[in-house]
Amino acid sequence: MPKIDPRVDEYIEESEDFARPILEHLRSLVHQACPDVSETLKWSMPAFEYKGILCGMASFKAHCAFMFWKQSLIESDAFPKEKTAMGSFGKINSLKDLPSDKVIISLIHKAMELNEKGIKVERKAKPKAEIVVPDILAGELKKNKKAAATFEKFPPSCKREYIEWITDAKTDATREKRLATTIEWLMEGKRRNWKYEKKR
Template identity: 30%
Template sequence: MILSTELTETLKWGMPTYTLDGINVAGLVAFKSFVAIWFLNGVFLKDKQKKLINAQEGVTKALRQWRFSSVDEIEPELIKAYIDEAINNQQAGKTIKPAKNKPLIIPELLADVLVKKPKLKDCFRQFSLSKQREFADYLVQAKKEATKIRRLAKIEALILA
């Protein structure tokens, strides 16, 4: 069905991915309890049938997925309509640009360690802003204090490596 469109099939992230002029438009993915079509800029699809979900509210900006738990749920004509709309959106240049200049917010736990360990602070500052942000975000995403402390130890080792 997707191959009947102008999209080109390739493998990315170990899954079939469909591109238009080298830009990812859709992908197929399989999990234990469902398979899904990923629409990489699915946020722009009208989705009048309410088939698409955002798997990570607040995290995922553009990607939307249509999940299928059984073969009976597959609606070829409707899927084709969604694919065609995704192609049209890509041709129209509809895309979400990554946020630039997102401020670096160093969590208190990491900030305290950086103050106590000047060598660690010097090494940390040598990383790019995006890498520093990645370390900070990794720490902040932990919910339990014990997990934060384990992650802090991992971060320290990576920074000093």
């Protein structure tokens, strides 16, 4: 028995007229290629799972998209060299824009194999910019151990909020005022936007 999700039925029914036959066809091919696949919704779009996310599809006002979760690990001439939209096959406006059923089924089998082997896509984390404490703040923190201790315990995002607030000041007078407030709040263990934080 195919594992059908009624939410996918609703998604297809609510799609544009041109999109319905495309989505139904793609859905049928996924089930044909992978009888053990399960349907679900991911990011409000139909997705197919088999030992992890396998592939997904989406419809928009003027085109559809079909995407393999691990496309970067699948070699195929079926994938357009230049991406024109989200998805593995670019913008799909009709069934004619899709590769042959045989090709799509072959790609689904390759995606299944990757999941069966537990092969993951390496996500390269972007190196975070180093936090540079301006001299004006560094000098004041040296004079105040309590404020410095609070500042050191803060995550990078909280440190940046204080640094940007001070360095973005338009005049020296404003900068000095913000610096004094920063030290005062740090002594109280407060973050830059403490006024807007929900009370627990």
